[in-house]
Amino acid sequence: MNLFVYNANRGRVIFGRGSLRQLSGEAERLSAKRLLLICAPSQADPAAIIVSELGDRLVGIFPRPAMHTPIEVTEEALRLLRSSGADGIVAVGGGSAIGLAKALALRTDLPQIVIPTTYAGSEVTPVIGETKDGAKSTQTTLKVLPEVVIYDPNLSATLPKAISVTSGFNAMAHAVEALYARERNPIISLLAVEGCRALFEALPAIATNPGDIEARDSALYGAWLCGVCLGSVGMALHHKLCHTLGGTFGLAHAPTHTVILPHALAYNRPAARPQLDMLVPLLGENPARRLFDLAASLDAPQSLRELGMPEAGIGPAAIIAANNPYWNPRQLDEASLHDLLDRAWHGLAPTE
Numbered sequence: 001m002n003l004f005v006y007n008a009n010r011g012r013v014i015f016g017r018g019s020l021r022q023l024s025g026e027a028e029r030l031s032a033k034r035l036l037l038i039c040a041p042s043q044a045d046p047a048a049i050i051v052s053e054l055g056d057r058l059v060g061i062f063p064r065p066a067m068h069t070p071i072e073v074t075e076e077a078l079r080l081l082r083s084s085g086a087d088g089i090v091a092v093g094g095g096s097a098i099g100l101a102k103a104l105a106l107r108t109d110l111p112q113i114v115i116p117t118t119y120a121g122s123e124v125t126p127v128i129g130e131t132k133d134g135a136k137s138t139q140t141t142l143k144v145l146p147e148v149v150i151y152d153p154n155l156s157a158t159l160p161k162a163i164s165v166t167s168g169f170n171a172m173a174h175a176v177e178a179l180y181a182r183e184r185n186p187i188i189s190l191l192a193v194e195g196c197r198a199l200f201e202a203l204p205a206i207a208t209n210p211g212d213i214e215a216r217d218s219a220l221y222g223a224w225l226c227g228v229c230l231g232s233v234g235m236a237l238h239h240k241l242c243h244t245l246g247g248t249f250g251l252a253h254a255p256t257h258t259v260i261l262p263h264a265l266a267y268n269r270p271a272a273r274p275q276l277d278m279l280v281p282l283l284g285e286n287p288a289r290r291l292f293d294l295a296a297s298l299d300a301p302q303s304l305r306e307l308g309m310p311e312a313g314i315g316p317a318a319i320i321a322a323n324n325p326y327w328n329p330r331q332l333d334e335a336s337l338h339d340l341l342d343r344a345w346h347g348l349a350p351t352e
């Protein structure tokens with residue numbers, strides 16, 4: 001075993017069906033007496049439970065989080081937070097709601113209790129991406145790491161099949177890249193394999209019956225572990241490509257991860273075979289192909305074309321991705337990235 005560093009992020013996790021009812025106790029533990037709630041319109045039902053749980057502790061509701069945390073939305077929420085005199089933040093929803101809570105914590109240092117309802121994983125990372133004038137920039141700071149995460153699988157049971165599947169792929173992408181990360185270590189690799197296992201097994205059951213609560217338990221548990229991977233080690237080609245494609249063409253976050261993951265995995269496998277072989281017992285001899293086939297069997301998008309990327313964008317995207325230097329296990333060049341993106345655009349199977 002080589003020398004390694006393991007960085008454990010702080011954070012308290014409450015997991016289980018019905019755990020939303022622990023919310024006021026958790027607010028009490030944090031000595032938060034005036035809470036601002038952030039929730040998307042899709043979260044009306046949990047929001048109603050939260051309103052009754054928090055009672056007088058709730059001093060405001062901000063119902064308009066947006067994908068990629070636009071600064072204008074943060075500033076609007078910040079005005080409400082200041083005028084309400086809030087001393088804590090509660091967020092319920094996907095990565096967009098949690099991203100807004102993190103943006104507010106970045107500016108105020110207030111404690112956050114977050115209740116994820118998708119599998120994006122942002123709740124356990126010290127990372128925040130924000131968008132200003134259409135450009136997204138990302139920073140890593142412990143100021144944004146939520147103090148408490150409440151994982152209640154009952155809340156994810158309303159997530160539609162299509163979003164459940166792509167969000168699950170988004171989570172598995174964190175784990176796959178953690179296996180070959182420069183900062184990889186045996187603890188995070190264990191979490192990565194277990195996170196992939198839980199999601200790989202749960203997603204077909206959820207696609208068949210989105211109300212399958214045992215599968216929801218398993219998927220949310222897997223998403224947590226995959227999020228820990230994202231929050232602990234650096235990411236590489238897959239995340240950088242998705243960032244480029246999302247930022248340049250406005251492609252939806254989780255579907256882009258779903259299309260790119262098999263291709264990025266196949267591309268990096270020759271340079272990270274021992275690390276990625278940890279997936280072979282779960283995914284077989286060709287993990288990239290298995291994930292590609294899984295996406296197809298669950299009716300998930302398989303091409304960048306169907307996500308709305310113009311074919312003429314392949315060349316510029318390859319140039320941006322090649323010229324923006326970052327660590328990756330396999331060397332990157334414009335021609336290889338062009339080939340990868342071309343296959344992904346057409347929805348062709350990945351090649352190593």
Ligand code: NAD
Nearest residue numbers: 040042067068094095096117118120122125127155158159
């Ligand atoms: P999202 O939060 O935008 O949610 C997707 C859609 O699903 C929204 O319309 C939302 O209202 C709806 N939804 C969420 N939960 C639901 C439920 N239980 N039932 C019904 N509908 C529900 O998308 P996301 O994929 O969760 O998050 C994407 C965002 O998170 C992006 O901005 C991305 O950059 C960010 N992100 C950040 C990190 C990080 O570490 N900083 C990690 C992952 C994602």
